Amino acid sequence: MRAVQLSNLIWQVNAHNPGPFTLMGTNTFIVGTGKHRVLIDTGDGMQPTYFEELRSVLRDKMDDARICAILITHHHADHTGGISQLVSDPLIASSDLINRAKLPNPSQNPNDASPNVGVFANIRGTDAFSKYQDTVNIYPLHSSPNLYKNFEHFKVQQQQAITSDSEATEKFRTSILAQLRSPENFSVRVAGNPDTDAGACTISVLPTPGHTDDHVAFYLHEEHVMFSGDCILGSNSSSIFTNLRLQIQSLELLELLQLAAICPGHGSIIDDAPTAQLRSSINHRLGREQKIVDVIRSFPAPTNNSPPGIAFDDLFDATYGKLDGEKLVRGAKFNLTNHLDKLIYENKIIKTVAQNSSFYKITPQL
Numbered sequence: 058m059r060a061v062q063l064s065n066l067i068w069q070v071n072a073h074n075p076g077p078f079t080l081m082g083t084n085t086f087i088v089g090t091g092k093h094r095v096l097i098d099t100g101d102g103m104q105p106t107y108f109e110e111l112r113s114v115l116r117d118k119m120d121d122a123r124i125c126a127i128l129i130t131h132h133h134a135d136h137t138g139g140i141s142q143l144v145s146d147p148l149i150a151s152s153d154l155i156n157r158a159k160l161p162n163p164s165q166n167p168n169d170a171s172p173n174v175g176v177f178a179n180i181r182g183t184d185a186f187s188k189y190q191d192t193v194n195i196y197p198l199h200s201s202p203n204l205y206k207n208f209e210h211f212k213v214q215q216q217q218a219i220t221s222d223s224e225a226t227e228k229f230r231t232s233i234l235a236q237l238r239s240p241e242n243f244s245v246r247v248a249g250n251p252d253t254d255a256g257a258c259t260i261s262v263l264p265t266p267g268h269t270d271d272h273v274a275f276y277l278h279e280e281h282v283m284f285s286g287d288c289i290l291g292s293n294s295s296s297i298f299t300n301l302r303l304q305i306q307s308l309e310l311l312e313l314l315q316l317a318a319i320c321p322g323h324g325s326i327i328d329d330a331p332t333a334q335l336r337s338s339i340n341h342r343l344g345r346e347q348k349i350v351d352v353i354r355s356f357p358a359p360t361n362n363s364p365p366g367i368a369f370d371d372l373f374d375a376t377y378g379k380l381d382g383e384k385l386v387r388g389a390k391f392n393l394t395n396h397l398d399k400l401i402y403e404n405k406i407i408k409t410v411a412q413n414s415s416f417y418k419i420t421p422q423l
Contacts, residue, residue, distance in 0.1 A: 058082065060114040063318075063326060064280055066090060066258050068114060072100025072107045074135060077384050080292055080323040083135045086284055087114070088277060089247040090256030093125035093151055097260075097275055097284045098322065102138030112148045123151035126245050128260065129178035129195075130286025130322060131272040132185035140176060140189050158193050172245050179264070179271040198262045198273060201242040204233065205264070208310055230313055237261040237276055260284075265311070267304025268296050274311070281317040289338055291324025297388050301342065301399040308339050342396075349376055349396050353406055354419050365409040366418035369393075 058071040058081060072083040085107075086097040094115075100107045115122050127144070129137055144150050144158035153174045175196045180186045186195055208229075236242060242261055249256030258279045265274045265288040275284040287296045288307050298304040311319070312335040318328040319335075327334050352375045356367040367375075373393055380386050397417060400406040409416045 060110055060118070062118070063320070064282075065256070066277065066280055067282065067320065068118070069320070069326070070107070070110055070114060072098075072135070072139070073104040073110075074101050074107075077382065078297070078323075078388065079135050080290070080294060082323070084320065084322055084324075086320055087111075087119070087124070088260060089122075089249070089258065091248045091250060092120070092122050093248060094119065094122050095126045095128060095245060095247050095260060096124045096143070097128045097320075098130055098136040098286070099127060099139030099143055101135045102140070102142055107139065108142060108146065108149070111143075112146075115149060123154070124149055125151045125154050125174050126247075127154070127176045128245065128262075128275055128284075129176070130274065130284070130288075131269045132178070132183065133269065133287070136286065136322060137178075137186070137189060140195075141192055144176060144193055160190075160192060160194055172243060173247075177243070177245075179262075179273050183271050185269075185271060198243045199241070200262055200264050200273070201236045201239050204236055204242070205306075205310075208233070208306075208313075226313065230315060233310075233314065234276075234278075237263060238278070263310075265307035267298045267300050267302075267307045269299055272307075274307075276314075282320060283311060283314070283316050283318075284320045285311065286322045289319060289321055289327070289335060291319075291321045291327050294324050295338070295341065295392075297391060298395055301346075301392075301395045302402060305339055305342055308335050308342075311335050312339065345376070345392075346396055346400065349393070350400065350405065350419070352376055353417050356418070359418060364416050365411055366407070366416035369415045369417070372417060 060068055060070045062068050066088055068087040070085050070087060071081065072085055074082045083098060083100050085100055088095045144155055157175045176193060177196050177198050178186055179198045180195055181197050189195060238244060238261060244259050244261040247258045258277060261276045263274045263276055265272050268287045272286055272288060274286055274288055290296050312332055316331050318326060319331045320326055352372055353367055359365045373390060376393060377389050380389055401408055404420055406417050407420055
């Protein structure tokens with residue numbers, strides 16, 4: 058897949074790593090119009106054709122531009138594997154990025170990094186980036202602590218029918234967008250024309266945990282576009298997640314922003330009714346959850362001589378049916394486990410471990 062210009066500010070460059078979970082390959086994105094641009098995600102670093110394509114598009118389509126900052130959505134290798142090679146390639150990275158990414162560099166304090174130059178990821182509280190931090194300076198992203206506090210308050214008001222009108226929803230959306238631009242929240246400003254600054258733009262981080270704990274998305278203010286990483290995928294595909302409760306919360310927050318388009322980490326660009334597709338993804342997960350609950354509820358009540366609920370493998374077969382391929386089965390079982398963890402957290406089901414097997418039943422009051 059060749060590099061594609063999506064808008065005045067955005068180019069899509071596929072990482073040439075197709076597979077069952079990466080679909081047609083990891084999507085990476087170059088943002089900006091000037092001599093220095095931002096790259097979102099880096100592919101897996103194992104495809105020479107990806108680096109060749111980056112060099113080519115920077116040289117031939119962008120007037121010999123360079124990447125000055127790399128923004129990472131999450132730690133998975135298909136999004137981070139290219140970091141080391143990118144920051145050491147003078148035909149891709151700017152000299153400032155190459156210098157700022159070098160280790161060791163006693164003159165650099167990671168907490169004082171220029172927000173416009175460097176490699177940035179949500180590294181606080183995780184060692185997931187340690188294999189790269191041995192060779193590359195990766196700077197921490199910071200986000201406004203009020204983003205999710207305000208969102209949770211808004212959701213409570215919605216549930217209590219206090220805030221159900223469109224005017225209140227628009228007010229909340231406006232407040233979130235303002236918080237994204239606040240000094241507390243990480244933003245990178247991408248310069249435009251050196252004389253007039255025409256074509257300049259701003260990208261802000263938005264925490265979107267669920268797929269992974271460290272997952273973030275990046276919002277391009279000028280085009281009302283979200284680079285979603287693996288929070289939501291294109292091509293009507295479902296993402297793996299580690300925390301379903303947080304995953305749904307992240308999707309709901311993106312839904313409320315009423316985005317013009319979503320640039321996902323895998324699959325096609327979501328530019329046809331992205332809000333509706335977010336709702337469809339949420340409903341898909343909630344529908345799967347309801348099916349799980351229905352299967353557990355339909356299982357005969359435990360007796361003295363019967364298992365203490367439905368066994369995990371039986372529940373999997375009844376919920377997912379036959380799947381082809383070991384990786385897909387493993388991914389579906391991983392998702393089922395997360396659905397069950399969410400239901401246990403919400404006190405909707407009870408898990409019992411007996412004879413090295415897990416069994417599930419409906420919480421009695423339900």
